[in-house]
Amino acid sequence: MTTTADRLPVVLLHALSLDASMWREPADALRALGHPVLAVDQRGFGATPLGTAEPSLDVVADDLARTLDGHGIDRAVLAGCSMGGYTAMAFLRRFPDRVAGLALLATRATADSPETAAQRRRFAHLVQDAEHRPALLAHTTPSLVGATTRASRPRVLARVRADVEAADPAALAWSQLAIAARPDATHVLAGARTPAVVIAGDEDELVPAEEARHLARTLPGGRLVTLTGTGHLAPLETPEAVVRTLHAFLTEIGDTACAPTTTASGATPPRPASASPTTPSSTPTSAPANTPT
Numbered sequence: 001m002t003t004t005a006d007r008l009p010v011v012l013l014h015a016l017s018l019d020a021s022m023w024r025e026p027a028d029a030l031r032a033l034g035h036p037v038l039a040v041d042q043r044g045f046g047a048t049p050l051g052t053a054e055p056s057l058d059v060v061a062d063d064l065a066r067t068l069d070g071h072g073i074d075r076a077v078l079a080g081c082s083m084g085g086y087t088a089m090a091f092l093r094r095f096p097d098r099v100a101g102l103a104l105l106a107t108r109a110t111a112d113s114p115e116t117a118a119q120r121r122r123f124a125h126l127v128q129d130a131e132h133r134p135a136l137l138a139h140t141t142p143s144l145v146g147a148t149t150r151a152s153r154p155r156v157l158a159r160v161r162a163d164v165e166a167a168d169p170a171a172l173a174w175s176q177l178a179i180a181a182r183p184d185a186t187h188v189l190a191g192a193r194t195p196a197v198v199i200a201g202d203e204d205e206l207v208p209a210e211e212a213r214h215l216a217r218t219l220p221g222g223r224l225v226t227l228t229g230t231g232h233l234a235p236l237e238t239p240e241a242v243v244r245t246l247h248a249f250l251t252e253i254g255d256t257a258c259a260p261t262t263t264a265s266g267a268t269p270p271r272p273a274s275a276s277p278t279t280p281s282s283t284p285t286s287a288p289a290n291t292p293t
Helices: 020-032 057-070 083-094 114-126 133-144 147-152 154-166 169-180 186-190 209-218 239-253
Strands: 010-013 037-040 076-081 099-105 196-201 224-227
Touching (some): 010 020, 010 057, 010 083, 020 037, 020 239, 037 057, 057 083, 057 169, 076 239, 083 099, 083 186, 099 239, 114 133, 114 169, 133 154, 196 209, 196 239, 209 224, 224 239
Parallel strands (some): 076 099
8 A cells, every 4th residue: 555655745835925834725635645745935935044145046946955855855746836836947957857746836937028027126126115015015916816716715815915915025026036037948848757737727817828838738748727716826725626636646646656865874864944844725627917926
């Protein structure tokens, strides 16, 4: 019988402005289904300090590699939402042999247009200005969730607002600059030899449906799953649908054994302080908004 110890870990990567806790409900459900789960705070969010490195997704990918090393994880399935998807693609480019599967939610393969990159840089400037920040966040936050969530899931919208307002402005600025500078990942994804699923919300106002289709077409082993009544933050908006999709994906991969490495003493190496795991949720079946993601 397959046990949790025999299964590939799934590493959950969060969206911009949030932290690893956005994955709490799906993480708990996946653990209950027997999957080992690690949800990681990107630098500057949650319990992880921002540090002094220049903005770059390569820095974030290297952070993730060190975190996996600290947990004794050689290969894993990466599930990234929005910014977390960009992190997963950067990690795939730098460490392709460590990626056993990809689940990409509300993200895109293409680089930013010059106009979108300029919008990100302007956001990075304004969000650090105490005078302009409240109006900026009030204007941009509603588009992080879909129309159904805004109309019928008030607690989700309230939680997203609270998390966005609590986020470190310097971390928001750093991350937007890093995302603005990312290269086009199409060629990296086209060369990937790993199972992949693209999860899109049919009400995502930040990543158009054509971007999700392009992403799924680019991945040799990819397919597209669209969730109804879902915007940009599926793990918060329709967590049950995300769990069903990820559980089916992990089962299809075959839950290949990925035993953790150990030190010479037989103990699992301690986790570095560079990132933090979280402690412990529609039915699977647009134009960009004001804040690019």
